[in-house]
Amino acid sequence: MKAAGSPLRLKAAAVGWSFVILAVLMIVVFYFYPMIQALILSFQTGTGANLSFNGMDNYKRLFTDSMFRTAVKNTFIYLLVQVPMMVLLALFLSTLLNDRTLKWKGFFRTAIFLPCITSLVAYSVIFKYLFAGDGLVNSLLLNLHLISEPIQWITHPFWAKITIIIAITWRWTGYNMIFYLSGMQNIDPAIYEAAKIDGASSSRQFFGITIPMLKPIILFTSITSTIGTLQLFDEVMNITKGGPGNATASISQYIYDLSFKYSSDFGYAATVSYSIVIMIVVLSIIQFKVAGDRNG
Numbered sequence: 001m002k003a004a005g006s007p008l009r010l011k012a013a014a015v016g017w018s019f020v021i022l023a024v025l026m027i028v029v030f031y032f033y034p035m036i037q038a039l040i041l042s043f044q045t046g047t048g049a050n051l052s053f054n055g056m057d058n059y060k061r062l063f064t065d066s067m068f069r070t071a072v073k074n075t076f077i078y079l080l081v082q083v084p085m086m087v088l089l090a091l092f093l094s095t096l097l098n099d100r101t102l103k104w105k106g107f108f109r110t111a112i113f114l115p116c117i118t119s120l121v122a123y124s125v126i127f128k129y130l131f132a133g134d135g136l137v138n139s140l141l142l143n144l145h146l147i148s149e150p151i152q153w154i155t156h157p158f159w160a161k162i163t164i165i166i167a168i169t170w171r172w173t174g175y176n177m178i179f180y181l182s183g184m185q186n187i188d189p190a191i192y193e194a195a196k197i198d199g200a201s202s203s204r205q206f207f208g209i210t211i212p213m214l215k216p217i218i219l220f221t222s223i224t225s226t227i228g229t230l231q232l233f234d235e236v237m238n239i240t241k242g243g244p245g246n247a248t249a250s251i252s253q254y255i256y257d258l259s260f261k262y263s264s265d266f267g268y269a270a271t272v273s274y275s276i277v278i279m280i281v282v283l284s285i286i287q288f289k290v291a292g293d294r295n296g
Contacts, residue, residue, distance in 0.1 A: 042270040051267065058271035068272060070246050071254040074161070078250070079229045082165045087222060089169065090176035091214075095206065097177070098184045109181070113174035120171075124238030127167045128154065131239075157247035160240050164248055167235045172228065176221045183217045184210065219291045223284050230276050230283075251276055 042058055044051040062068055097109055115123065130136050131153035138150040153163045187210070195205050233252035236242055242249035251272065258269035
C-alpha cells in the first residue's frame with residue numbers, strides 16, 4: 001500500500017485540480033466575490049466611490065420604506081398566484097403528454113417548451129402589444145362577445161397584475177413540464193398495471209402514485225419558481241414599467257430604480273437585494289418542511 005503523501009498520489013491530485021482550478025477561480029471571482037462585496041456594500045451609504053459605513057441603518061430603513069413594502073406586496077401576489085397555478089398546469093400538461101397513445105407528442109412538447117428559450121425582452125414587448133387597449137386580445141374578446149368594452153390590461157392596477165401573471169405563466173410552464181414529464185417516464189409502468197388490477201381509477205393513480213413519485217421534482221420546481229418570481233424584473237420592466245402607479249412594481253425593479261433611476265443609492269440597493277436572499281432562504285426552508293423533506 002502506498003503512503004497517503006506518495007508522489008503518485010500527489011501527482012494524481014495535481015492533475016485532478018488542474019481540470020477544476022479554472023472553474024473554481026471563475027466561480028469565486030464572478031459569484032462569491034460579488035456576493036461578499038454586495039453584503040459589505042449593504043452596510044454603507046453614499047454615491048460612487050464616496051461610501052461610508054452606516055451600520056444597520058439601511059436594514060432599518062427597509063421597515064419604514066413604503067415603496068419597498070409595495071414592491072414586496074406585488075411580488076408576493078405574483079408568487080402566491082402564479083407559482084401554484086404554473087405547477088398545477090405543468091403537471092396537467094405533462095400527464096397529457098405522457099400518454100403513449102397520443103400522436104404528435106414531440107410537436108406538442110416542443111411547442112409548450114419553446115417560450116422558455118425566447119428572448120425575455122422580445123416576448124415581453126410582444127405581450128405589451130397583445131394586451132394593449134386596441135391589441136389582439138381585446139379584439140378577440142370583443143369579437144367573441146365576451147366583453148362589451150376593451151379591458152385596460154396595461155393601465156388598470158388589477159388587470160396589469162393579471163397580465164404579468166399570464167406572461168410569466170406562459171413563459172415558464174413548459175420549463176416545469178419537462179421536469180415532470182421526465183420524472184413520469186422514469187416511473188415503472190408495472191406500478192400502474194398493479195394499481196389497475198387492484199381497481200384504482202386514473203385519478204386515484206395520479207394522486208396515489210404519480211404525485212408521490214414526483215414529490216422531489218415538484219419540490220425542486222416549486223423552489224426554483226419561487227426564486228425566479230422573487231427576482232422578477234424583465235416582464236414588469238418591459239410590459240408595465242411598474243405602473244400604473246407602482247401597482248406592478250417588483251422588488252428587482254425597485255433595486256434597478258434605486259441604482260440607476262433615482263439618485264444612485266447602491267448601498268441601499270444592495271440591502272434590498274439581500275432582502276430577496278433572506279426571503280428565498282426562509283421560503284425554501286418552509287417548502288422543505290411542508291414537503292416533509294428530512295434534509296430541509
